[in-house]
Amino acid sequence: MDILIRDIDLIPVNGGEDIIRDTNIYIEGDRIACIGEFRDDRDVDRVIDGSGKVAMPGLINSHTHIGMSLLRNYADDLPLHDWLTKRIWPIEAKLQAEDVYWGSLLSMVEMIQSGTTGFCDMYFFMDEVGKGLEESGMRGVLTRGLIEDDEADKKLLETKELYRRWNGEANGRIKVMVAPHAPYTCSPAYLRSIMELARELDAGIHIHLSETRREVEESIEEYGKSPIEHVNDLGLFDLPTIAAHCVHIDDGDMDILKDKGVSPVNNPGSNLKLASGFSPVDRMLKKGINVALGTDGASSNNSLNMFREIYLAATVNKAVNMDAVSIPAYTAIEMATINGAKALLWDEEIGSIEVGKKADMIFIDMDKPHLYPMHNILSSLAYSVQASDVDTVIIDGDIVMEDREIKTLDVERIMFEGERVARDLINR
């Protein structure tokens, strides 16, 4: 479908802090064909009035576990170890494919409604997430979390099959990467098999690294190295790597991340709520490291609202560094858009609004009391916008949400089924 968006304010996120006022965007098929010039003889299928709205690249949630929305608000205000071992792991062991299907769709509804167009997921029953991506119209990276146990080899095979079945599918909206869960759940030998598979598939890596202080202490105890030094010495970072968390890291770790072009994913909401700590985001960015942004799962957040993560990135780091200039609004917006695209090895296609790129964009309705008066759009997006201000979502050139109505999914049914399988899971 060809779409013309008229008279919209545009934040392209292509380097400078540009705001292009009252412009026009042409979408031809799945790509952005033209920005600015208005050709009224143009033959388009749809004209959208963008006045009073701001267009920006769709948000990219670079680290999440979307099936976990079923466990939203299921276990909170607990010590981390109890949360994981007594509440989350026992119930995850009972999850079935159908649960992950509905949980993933519930998450996609929430993500679309809050302006996220693409994500990187780590979970299991990943075929269900692939089906959800096909149906929802979203863009996503599927990664099957690899924890070493009796089924370690089977999981490698699953990743291989996942790659063959889904990589490049849905007009290229779906990618598959390889996901060792963490160095504390994968031995060096297993990590080597995983790296071999990633090289064979020519796929990137998605891993948790240095989330908690305890994890770092135990790594030093076991290997005499931080988790980042440890996996780097194994050669993991010779593959393109998305490294979730990177909270407890030192200058040596940062130098490795920089040298190897690793993309850390900051998950401020999850790090706060699980009491993991504060990632040195400002120092990483100043070193030139590509820091992306994510929500983590809805059971540790307890939301998949990337506008809240933008807000947290732009504010929490100021207090941590006692520096009101730390992580300005625009930097936080970059983390949630172009930096995410780079992390997901997708920045040639998405992450900014530029001619030739895929049309993944969102429109924010600025005509809200809590956004008045309108002194500065960038500040507004980082500090004042609410998820419910997202008006329209376009992914791969298709209108996925308009006037807050999702066009691709049966929202009522997904809520019903999500509640049903969650009840069933608890009682299983």
Add this chain to the structure above:
Amino acid sequence: MDILIRDIDLIPVNGGEDIIRDTNIYIEGDRIACIGEFRDDRDVDRVIDGSGKVAMPGLINSHTHIGMSLLRNYADDLPLHDWLTKRIWPIEAKLQAEDVYWGSLLSMVEMIQSGTTGFCDMYFFMDEVGKGLEESGMRGVLTRGLIEDDEADKKLLETKELYRRWNGEANGRIKVMVAPHAPYTCSPAYLRSIMELARELDAGIHIHLSETRREVEESIEEYGKSPIEHVNDLGLFDLPTIAAHCVHIDDGDMDILKDKGVSPVNNPGSNLKLASGFSPVDRMLKKGINVALGTDGASSNNSLNMFREIYLAATVNKAVNMDAVSIPAYTAIEMATINGAKALLWDEEIGSIEVGKKADMIFIDMDKPHLYPMHNILSSLAYSVQASDVDTVIIDGDIVMEDREIKTLDVERIMFEGERVARDLINR
């Protein structure tokens, strides 16, 4: 008007973490007449179907400067000193009564839409805020900020007149207190005059204390005491006191706050964004201090959304204390309701949903994808609810918002006038 709310889940916030399922609430005039029992022969003016909704006490924003919404997103990502001296103060000097009127109404719209029913404001042209309270139906404490300058005595007179004109007005929805801005803007002599006035009026005190590290260092340099020790030695805390911020405080300060029954107001959003630091909320609460919650002004937040402050209180403190149990969901909800009522010396009337209290309450629409599945309402309210989930707002027994439509104010006009006076102010 008599109102019957049927089949609603109720969080009364009256001590335990009670959740009363599928109950009924009767409102007679401005008060809660009955909870639970259903008398279908009852003669009421309105019946509201509460199914799928949660009733909780209206949120209380215990420290704000509501006229400052005109400066929302006007000056951000600047060092604190430049922000205040180069951007905020010069433009505030140009503010006129009409500006404060429209700015205050704009804030009231935002507050109502995000579930706030009462607030404590410190600003100037406070008669305009009084008018806004009359019109909006909100409940509020008016305090004229007292900064010592050439007009110091005139400002004391203004406070006196403000008290005579507004205290107890609008069926008791309006209170007036006395507001020395801070010990660094009021000399000991001026503070003594202020205390004398407060005693004369039998009014409480509203003051900023220990917001920044610099403020504390300068107080120690000048007086050999922390700001809290300093004003306590002057006798300020012999009056009931609302102490905004209390970020940089030590055990000695906390002991004073506890002994004197001072209510500190935590403003996490403002403290993060202005890089002020982290208030020791958990330690204060454990000492039995009544910590309330506020947004501060919309120019340092940049929102008046108390649900975001609840979220921040319940998460930021966990990471600061490296303790996932720090400030559980219910504690953060108490800070925003009953603790606020206590701080504002209003807990006999509001802050919880109990028979005999004034009917200040809000209903949250839980039928939203980002709140599914529904494992735990308290977690949901603290970690997942968005401002836009607030469906209905009742204040003093009157329906001020229903189905998100504000009944008392002309929202379109307020947005228009707010934008107009803000433009005019910038160009003045």
